[in-house]
Amino acid sequence: xxxxxxxxxxxxxxxxxSHVGVVGSGDLEVLVxxxxxxxxxxxxxxxxxxxxxxxxxxxxxxxNYYAAQATIQVNDFGATPGVVSLRLVQALEVSGHHEIS
Amino acid sequence: xxxxxxxxxxxxxxxxxxxxxxxxxxVTESLxxxxxxxxxxxxxxxxxxxxxxxxxxxxxxxxxxxxxEDIVHLISPVTILQKYAWREKISNSPMPxxxxxxxxxxxxxxxxxxxxxxxxxxxxxxxxxQTVTKSSDLDVVVYADEVLLIEVVxxxxxxxxxxxxxxxxxIETPNGSVSLREYAREKGPxxxxxxxxxxxxxxxWEPEFVTAPY
Numbered sequence: 001x002x003x004x005x006x007x008x009x010x011x012x013x014x015x016x017x018s019h020v021g022v023v024g025s026g027d028l029e030v031l032v033x034x035x036x037x038x039x040x041x042x043x044x045x046x047x048x049x050x051x052x053x054x055x056x057x058x059x060x061x062x063x064n065y066y067a068a069q070a071t072i073q074v075n076d077f078g079a080t081p082g083v084v085s086l087r088l089v090q091a092l093e094v095s096g097h098h099e100i101s
Numbered sequence: 102x103x104x105x106x107x108x109x110x111x112x113x114x115x116x117x118x119x120x121x122x123x124x125x126x127x128v129t130e131s132l133x134x135x136x137x138x139x140x141x142x143x144x145x146x147x148x149x150x151x152x153x154x155x156x157x158x159x160x161x162x163x164x165x166x167x168x169x170e171d172i173v174h175l176i177s178p179v180t181i182l183q184k185y186a187w188r189e190k191i192s193n194s195p196m197p198x199x200x201x202x203x204x205x206x207x208x209x210x211x212x213x214x215x216x217x218x219x220x221x222x223x224x225x226x227x228x229x230x231q232t233v234t235k236s237s238d239l240d241v242v243v244y245a246d247e248v249l250l251i252e253v254v255x256x257x258x259x260x261x262x263x264x265x266x267x268x269x270x271x272i273e274t275p276n277g278s279v280s281l282r283e284y285a286r287e288k289g290p291x292x293x294x295x296x297x298x299x300x301x302x303x304x305x306w307e308p309e310f311v312t313a314p315y
Contacts (some may be wrong), residue, residue, distance in 0.1 A: 020287070023269075024238065024269030025240060027280065047159065062315075085313050090291075093289060
């Protein structure tokens with residue numbers, strides 16, 4: 001199990017906690033907690049090693065687009081980048097993000 | 102030949118994999134020992150079939166393509182229950198994920214579902230190669246051309262949750278695959294794996310895809 005940490009500036013508030021996704025192969029769980037800090041902090045826990053650059057690309061794109069003030073925990077079970085991106089979007093929908101400013 | 106994701110293919114020993122990344126050594130070795138691959142959910146590429154190779158280690162997975170003439174035969178998850186002696190296998194196996202097949206069979210029986218084992222359990226039953234470990238989940242595929250009622254699905258999830266093994270059920274619809282647990286739980290859109298990648302959908306049987314905004 002490997003833990004990866006990412007942090008980007010953020011300016012958009014979200015309304016509530018969310019938990020989406022599935023514990024199961026090829027999928028992932030995403031837990032989003034609103035934060036008062038001007039950051040989005042992401043921790044990725046994954047059993048697959050050696051994909052750090054792929055994770056960085058996926059997480060950075062998401063964080064830059066939404067800039068949501070949140071702490072995000074990702075528990076990965078070997079999901080593809082496409083699945084990861086959509087799960088992040090889904091989690092933020094449930095968290096009630098405001099329109100992008 | 103009709104092929105679906107999760108189907109296992111026995112391939113000829115002479116099969117040449119087609120792949121743009123270089124083929125790792127473990128892939129060639131494991132196919133020499135165990136000439137079975139799994140059909141991946143991806144479009145065909147120039148008439149070639151998308152497949153996945155499984156290595157001994159958990160993180161050893163490799164995606165490539167093969168030609169149809171390299172297939173010796175195809176075994177779908179449903180066929181595993183029909184043609185492989187799974188009852189015998191579960192009574193002889195110490196592995197919780199394999200034993201759980203019997204429980205899942207009981208849970209599904211009242212609903213007359215078309216289903217079968219996938220993942221490491223399906224692979225081991227077909228290839229006879231020890232793949233399942235003590236900590237393995239049981240991956241199961243349920244084929245549903247028609248809507249599964251939410252009451253049925255909730256009932257199944259409640260029963261699966263009482264088992265000591267994690268049973269991960271994918272519902273295969275004509276449009277793609279969704280997680281049974283997520284379908285039972287979520288009010289909002291859920292994730293569907295389609296041949297063109299992952300999408301968010303409200304109704305898996307009448308999908309209007311919600312796409313990522315970026």
